[in-house]
Amino acid sequence: MSSAPIVKPQRWAAFRRELFRNVGALLVAMAVTTVIVFLTSKAPLEALTQLLTAPAAKVRTIGLWVDDIAKLTITGLAFSLVFQARQFSMGVQGQVYIGAIASTYVVLSPLGQTPFGLALGVLAAMAAGAFYGFLPGFAKARLGANEIVSSLMLNYIAIELCNFLVRTALPLPQAGVLTTIDFPESAVFPALVDKTRIDLGLIFAIVAVLVVWFALYRTAWGLKLRLVGHNARFAEYAGIRSTFIMVSAMTASGALGGLLGAMFVQGQTWGKLTVQFEGGLAFEGILVAIVARSRPLAVPIVAIFYAYLRQGASLMNVRTDVPAEVIGVVTAIIILLVSSTFSLNFLTRWFKRGPAPVATAPAVAEGATK
């Protein structure tokens, strides 16, 4: 992660290398998917065509694609922030639910009817998400409680809380349904393109990319954060309070998670709170952040590609006999290949060396975990 602007040619070489690795990983993943589809589907060619072409085929599907780009960008940024500080807080999903709940309470209150309803809903969601991101950070900084476990537990709690509130506490259009009444028109993000899901959320995503980039690469806080991520001990010796940086990174990431929650419930997608509205999108920020190497400016580019695959898979699911969940396989393979030292060179070398690789690789003194 040599992110400092050094010499231009080096940067380009690094960029090209990254690009080749990522494209290589994508090709391997797609090859595996093709094999799976051919083994399981009755109409494999039809399924693959849907996967690869359907999202760009109609205005409506392009709308779905762009909507996914905005959302994947935000969750990718949220994960990038904590990954840059080398924290493995996995709480974006929980922050999305808590943010959505906060936004719903504000928007369905009398405040929601006022012209400020939209902004207040978003702010409430961000504040709630920030608080929810702060909790595991604080528990780790103060008590040394493992942030992976605590943030995951908070995810489950937030999901159950959302189920509970929707069922019992929030106004429903009729008894028995698990969605609230529609939000007031003024509090729902206006659509940027008519009859699509492209809405204000896209603007929020673009702004968020710029803000996170600026915060990470043009402020003292960002420099400290990246230093802590590189080498926490060195940062401590340099006089940086790494616990403060840690907690603030998780809190800022939480605010992004909350914003994503507001984008779901106040966006054109829903315009109301419903149970399980997020559909597993939050966790896919892990892939976006890893492939983007946690660089804010690369996050939307990765999101464009990944959103396409996601939409392709869900359209394939509707129109053919291949379940959309096959995309989980693609995601896993890409994460595995991109986060490792995998390269296409490596594969060729491996095959040249013969089918029996030596079992005892030269051990690393550093170890794999830190």
Added chain:
Amino acid sequence: MMDLFLTVFSAAFFVTIIRTTTPLLLATLGGLVADLSGALNVALEGQMLIAALTAVIVSVYAPWYVAVVAGLGAGALLGLIMAFFALRLKADIILVGFAINILAAGGTVFALALATGGDKGTSINLPSQAIPMLDLSFLGGIPGVGPTLAALLSGHSVLSWVAAFLVFAIWYFLYRTPWGLWLRGVGEYPAAPEAAGIPVNKIRTWSLIVSGALAGLGGAQLAMFNYVGFTRDMTAGRGFIALGAVLLGARHPVGALLAALLFGAFEGLAVVMPGLFREIPAELIRMIPFIVTILALVLFSYRAQQLLKMRSGQ
């Protein structure tokens, strides 16, 4: 309240606790072995899930013990994949673990839809089998304590007994054999065992394989005893709770047993409470295991920190 009291102190509730504890305990032991070797296994959740589905599908065509072994094998294979990417290809092991979890969340639904012909929710139309209960009702013949013993010890899954034995076996392995010493040394300070000529990566690889195999056993227990059949996301965070239980158990097999029992007891409570208190919403009851895990983790970390301060103060 009285009802709750009577339920909690009944033999039937004890049997429920053992049932809810067993998958957790197996996963916790798996997490422990990997953690002690210095390779944090965050994929316990995914390994359990894939093993659960594997066990269910295999049990349609083969006897129950083959299905259990298949679940164990699936977990072990995932452990090997983790080791390959984390140790040989130098990927961050936490990211590798989450890749496995994502693979499991999507892959099991995909495979379930294929196996059932389109059903993405449950394997209800697959005639899968259960792990048999071990019937120890003959203990009732012992005068005096007999009936109590029979009520407490009879009716557990075979794997519950295996899990209990594994606590002892893993303790013995870790603290009474040279390999156990190696494993702990590798986790503690890898440079030293390496200088002594101990193959660090080989040991970590094996501990990840064993870790996956144990999580796989837990998954098999979950889908072939606790519930018979597979439902999507049926592990419901148990693998992550197990990760917390490793820390809570002070990274010791007996501690792991106690921590798993604690979480198992609260899960058991969540199982029996809906029948007793109709007025408490089901969602809040389902939150109990997660809240307890966070509280336990925070309290334990706080205590550990105090101890550390006391020691360094001297």
